[in-house]
Amino acid sequence: MSLKIYNTLTRQKEPFVPIKEQEVLMYSCGPTVYNYIHIGNARTFVMADIIRRYLEYSGYKVKFVMNITDIDDKIINEAKDKDLDFSDVTQLYTEGFFEDIAKLGMRMPDAVPRVTEHLDEIINLVQTLILKGYAYESEGSVYYDVGKFAGYGKLSGKNIDDLMSGARVEVNEKKKSPLDFVLWKAVKPGEPSWESLWGNGRPGWHIECSAMCMNHLADQIDIHCGGSDLVFPHHENEIAQSEAATGKLFSKYWIHCGFLNIDNEKMSKSLGNFWLARDVLKKFRPEAVRIFFLQKHYASPLSYSEDNLRDAENAHKRLEMIFNKVQQALDLKETLGGSVGTVAINPDVEQFSKDLDRLEKEFHEAMDDDFNTAAAMGKIFEIFNGLSKITSPKLLNDFSLYVLKRTRDLILEWNEFLGFLNLSKPENVSKKYEKIVDLLLDIRMDLRKRKEWTLSDKIRDGLNEIGIAIEDSPDGTKWKLK
RNA sequence: GGCGACGUAGCCAAGUGGUAAGGCAGGGCUCUGCAAAAGCCCCAUCAACAGUUCGACUCUGUUCGUCGCCUCCA
Numbered sequence A: 001m002s003l004k005i006y007n008t009l010t011r012q013k014e015p016f017v018p019i020k021e022q023e024v025l026m027y028s029c030g031p032t033v034y035n036y037i038h039i040g041n042a043r044t045f046v047m048a049d050i051i052r053r054y055l056e057y058s059g060y061k062v063k064f065v066m067n068i069t070d071i072d073d074k075i076i077n078e079a080k081d082k083d084l085d086f087s088d089v090t091q092l093y094t095e096g097f098f099e100d101i102a103k104l105g106m107r108m109p110d111a112v113p114r115v116t117e118h119l120d121e122i123i124n125l126v127q128t129l130i131l132k133g134y135a136y137e138s139e140g141s142v143y144y145d146v147g148k149f150a151g152y153g154k155l156s157g158k159n160i161d162d163l164m165s166g167a168r169v170e171v172n173e174k175k176k177s178p179l180d181f182v183l184w185k186a187v188k189p190g191e192p193s194w195e196s197l198w199g200n201g202r203p204g205w206h207i208e209c210s211a212m213c214m215n216h217l218a219d220q221i222d223i224h225c226g227g228s229d230l231v232f233p234h235h236e237n238e239i240a241q242s243e244a245a246t247g248k249l250f251s252k253y254w255i256h257c258g259f260l261n262i263d264n265e266k267m268s269k270s271l272g273n274f275w276l277a278r279d280v281l282k283k284f285r286p287e288a289v290r291i292f293f294l295q296k297h298y299a300s301p302l303s304y305s306e307d308n309l310r311d312a313e314n315a316h317k318r319l320e321m322i323f324n325k326v327q328q329a330l331d332l333k334e335t336l337g338g339s340v341g342t343v344a345i346n347p348d349v350e351q352f353s354k355d356l357d358r359l360e361k362e363f364h365e366a367m368d369d370d371f372n373t374a375a376a377m378g379k380i381f382e383i384f385n386g387l388s389k390i391t392s393p394k395l396l397n398d399f400s401l402y403v404l405k406r407t408r409d410l411i412l413e414w415n416e417f418l419g420f421l422n423l424s425k426p427e428n429v430s431k432k433y434e435k436i437v438d439l440l441l442d443i444r445m446d447l448r449k450r451k452e453w454t455l456s457d458k459i460r461d462g463l464n465e466i467g468i469a470i471e472d473s474p475d476g477t478k479w480k481l482k
Numbered sequence B: 001g002g003c004g005a006c007g008u009a010g011c012c013a014a015g016u017g018g019u020a021a022g023g024c025a026g027g028g029c030u031c032u033g034c035a036a037a038a039g040c041c042c043c044a045u046c047a048a049c050a051g052u053u054c055g056a057c058u059c060u061g062u063u064c065g066u067c068g069c070c071u072c073c074a
Helices: A039-057 A073-082 A086-103 A119-131 A160-165 A207-216 A228-246 A277-283 A286-294 A306-335 A347-368 A373-389 A398-418 A431-449 A453-465
Strands: A004-007 A012-015 A023-028 A061-066 A135-138 A141-144 A181-186 A201-203 A221-227 A251-257 A260-262 A302-304 A468-473 A476-481
Touching: A004 A251, A023 A039, A023 A207, A039 A061, A039 A086, A039 A221, A039 A251, A039 A260, A039 A277, A039 A286, A039 A302, A039 A398, A061 A207, A073 A086, A086 A277, A119 A135, A119 A141, A119 A181, A119 A207, A119 A228, A141 A228, A181 A228, A207 A228, A221 A228, A228 A251, A277 A286, A277 A306, A286 A306, A286 A373, A302 A306, A306 A373, A306 A398, A347 A373, A347 A398, A373 A398, A431 A453, A431 A476, A453 A468
Parallel strands: A023 A061, A023 A221, A221 A251, A260 A302
Antiparallel strands: A004 A012, A135 A141, A141 A181, A181 A201, A468 A476
């Protein structure tokens, strides 16, 4: 089975066929940097990153661009409130954005263009639209003449008449039609501005994405993505601008990520019901956040709650534990220099091996079915459930090790785009600290041998209180930080 | 008002015209000085009603409920 993608433009799932074979040009609308991103924003960015990396895993060469909008009303307002220059605001939150996406395990896009570095391209594009008759200048501003573009509304399924009748658009005498949107805003006193053919001003919202997309990718791209709230007007307007300017189809596929809801309402900065990604990440590990996202299809709304995050974190802990057991079994073989018993093939291991073939196939089918990560995660949990049964040291032999290694490698490959495990080295606990804990456990072991339970439990409870969990097992006592 | 999405176990959530993945929580058991951890096992008939069908949770219609877009928003 090959990849299918739900395309907002056609309202159906379609086979994915890029414009150029094996090469994918992909653009995602990035943040407007007037604040840190919230966890709902993060969902969209993480899903775009996953799609990008899954495409790479599937063998495509992907060029992925995500813009940063670093000039707009909200930024100007934030700068005024804080009595800062607008560039101080954008610098702060741009850096914050990079920190957040790194923490979330996203890879940097191939390019992260900023609006303020693309004024020439934007002005040229606006000029092209004027020359082609799709835009007009009015008192130093330039507007897009929506009525001139025949395909207006094709992405969002709206038509101009409906939009007119239900118009909640502000009346503006400078515009021919209330639906016309601004490409270039004439400067207002005290606001940052740039020179243009129409006097000083700044770009409107929408035009920057068209300009930077064309500049960093091409007139025609394969995938354009963003949150569902961008379908109208942002993406609709991008299409109008880009296609009017080039006469070509702008993006072949449009992918939209569902909202993150909170208390059954869309999380949004304007409603004030949001959690900053960085604050969520203080409470929950990044892998838990990713699993939380992955367990629901990207296009559906997802409910944020600490309970849901906690569930995902518990699930992650179990995956991590089982993965570590597999890793330990494989390490053990290296310790033993490759010679482990040649016990007869265990039926459980054999069964798992068969299941794995099936689950691997089903995993790929799920991912190829419009990036159904929820179903794909189900397969991963099934694999881990099977794994937990066959990591017992008693079962180790050449066959089981072969199966474990194959599974481990598969998990590592999938983790590359899903990111449900953290494979970086655990935080270094200082050697002294380790030795002190080991010493205490050594003493406790002696006490236990003498059946001095009160004292030995005192050590256990004391350690537990300061965040060190003790587990007695037949192989000795283990400890870990909680 | 226009357009769209959704309603699956205590919670989260896949999926399908032939009798429901997975996660969390919960229960039982094993191990164990106790505890913890881990392992094993158990845990739904798919909002309601009507219709199409040999057969529907899956198709059609109606009802109820929830949410989103149409204005800044990932």
